[in-house]
Amino acid sequence: MDTITTSIPSHHTSKCNCEDCFINLIASQHLAPSICDKLYDSKKEAKFKQGDVLIEEGKNIDRFLYIKDGLIKVSQMTDKNESRIISIARPHDNITLLTFFSSEKYLYTITALEDSVACSFPYQLMLDVIKSENEFAFGILNMISFASSKVINNFVRLSSKNLRGRIASILLDFADNIYKNDSFDLPLSRKEMAELIGMTVENVIRILSEFKKDGIINIDGKSIDIVNRQKLQLIANFG
DSSP: OOBOTTOOOOOBOSSOOOTTOHHHHHHHHHSOHHHHHHHHHHOEEEEEOTTOEEEOTTSBOOEEEEEEESOEEEEEEOTTSOEEEEEEEOTTOOGGGGGTSSOSBOSSEEEESSSEEEEEEEHHHHHHHHHHOHHHHHHHHHHHHHHHHHHHHHHHHHHTSOHHHHHHHHHHHIIIIISSSSEEEOOSOHHHHHHHHTOOHHHHHHHHHHHHHTTSEEEETTEEEESOHHHHHHHHHHO
């Protein structure tokens, strides 16, 4: 699987029109029109297929990415050379901010879980604007704080539950916050679910089978249908 961090297609736009784009929002509020135009003219937009690597851990930081559409996973290699998923992110989560200032190299790998669209801005240009424009920098810091808090809160929430509660919470999160439907195709493999919630693959398979046997969900490959939402919610709440 090829990493395409440094080969984003050259597709410039004269204006930054992404709905709810925080760069557009902060820039329009705090930057002079000439600086806004410079940022907007530098923006590139690229499409990524499911499984494409947008950012690879250990590579030099060269661009800031903003997820416009789709779903991504943020992962990191452990000391045991095992992948651990830190977060599942959707548009406007601003997850790429977590690695932007802390190092010269990307600290995480970001992979598309489904076909996605990302906008990118040159790293050095973003740094130059942030260094020279205090209000813009403060807006970026607010977004970093919000993104960090969300990742930490989700991690603590899942870690405090038993294995059944973790899986129930993940299924409800996909249904309620991502697909807005009790029937959906799970974008994670069983292995990825294990990496996300700190379990073995065998435990993930076993608990999903138990949920199906108990009439809580129907499952066919990646297709999930929540049959008994009340019971699944109880497991998520008290598991």
